[in-house]
Amino acid sequence: MNDNQPLYQKLYNSLYDKIVSGEYSEGEKLPTEKELAAQFNVSNITSKKALEMLADNGLITRVPGKGSFVMKYTEDKENIHKGEAHSPIIGVVLSDFSESYGTNLLSGIEQEATKNNCFIVPRRSYGNQDLENDAIDSLVDMGVDGIIVMPVHGEHYNPKILKLIIEGYPLVLMDCDLKGIPAAFVGTENVEAAKMAADYLLEQGHRKISFMSTNPKDTTTIEERIQGFIISHAEHGVKVDEALWETNLMSTLPGMDSDNNIEADCDKIKNLILDNPDITCVFVTEYNLALLVMRVLKSLNKKVPEDISILCFDGPYNSMGDYFFTHIRQKEKEIGSTAIQFVLKLLKGEVIEKTYLKAILVIGQSVKEIHD
Structure with a gap:
C-alpha cells in the first residue's frame, strides 16, 4: 500500500x-x-x-x-483498478490578498504545491463569512482532497470551519488561529513580532507611541499584537498610554474600503493626533493603515519621520531592498509552503501541531531616533 x-x-x-x-x-x-x-x-x-x-x-x-x-x-x-497515488487537489480560501500581504503567501502555496505534484483551487471570501462558507461548500462538493483556510476576521468562529475540524476533514488554518480549537495551523508568532517592533521603538527613544489598528474583537491577530506591545513597554519600564490609541479603524478590512469608511478613519486618526501633539511615533498593525496615517499626516503638513515616525506590519516587497516603512515582515512564502505540507500530512493520517513562525524587523526610513 x-x-x-x-x-x-x-x-x-x-x-x-x-x-x-x-x-x-x-x-x-x-x-x-x-x-x-x-x-x-x-x-x-x-x-x-x-x-x-x-x-x-x-x-x-x-x-x-x-x-x-x-x-x-x-x-x-475489470478495467476498474485500485487507485494509485494521484495528484492531490487542495482548495485554498483566502480572505483577500494584496502586494503588501497575501501575494507572496499564495506564491508560497503554489510553489510548494507544484513541488509536491499538487493542484490548488483558490477562492476569495473578501472578508465575508457567507462567501467563506460558499467557498468551502463548493470546494468540498468539488471533492478536493483538503482545504487551507485563512479565516474571515470576526468576533465569533465560523461554525462551518469548526464542523469540518470536528469531523476530521483535512483542513489547515493559516494566518489567523482559532484559539482553543485543536486544528492544524501555521502563522506568525504575533506576540513576539509586536514586542520586537515595540522594543525597537523604545530603544530609539520613543515614549509617546500611538497604537492604531482595526477592532481587536475582529481577530486574535490584533489581540496578540497588542499583547506584545504591552509586554515590551512593561519590560522597558514605560507606561502604556491607551489615550494615544485608536483601535476602531475599519476601512482596511476586506470589503470595508468605501469612501465613507476611509474618510471616517482619517477623521479618527486626525483627531487623535491633534488632541495629542506629544505623539512621536505611530505603531500600526498593517501596511494599508500606515498609508492612511501617512495621508492624514500629509494633510496636517507633518513629515515622516521628521515630525512623527511610523512603524507597521508588512509592506510591498522591493527587489532593491530599499524600504520606506520600517516594518515587521512575516514569512509569507514559508507560511504558504508549510500549509501545503500540513495538508499532505493530514491526508496521510498524521497529527499536526500548531506552528508559529518568527517574523523579522526590516529597518526602513520611517522611524527617527529621539534624543533626550
Missing part, C-alpha cells in the same frame, strides 16, 4: 479488494459510513468519500435511507 495515498484512497482500495475477491458478495450491504470510520480510524467524511468513489466506479449502489450494496462484478468492470 502506498503510504503517500490519502486516507480515503486507502479505504477505497481496501473495500475494492474485498469486493473483487468476493469477501463482499453481490447484493451484500456494506458497513455504514460511521461504522467504516470507526473500523478504519478515519473521519466520517473520509469514509463517505471512499463509498462515493466505489459508487462512481459502479462497484456499489447507494440507496438513500437503506445503505450501500455491492453490485455484480462483471467483465466490463
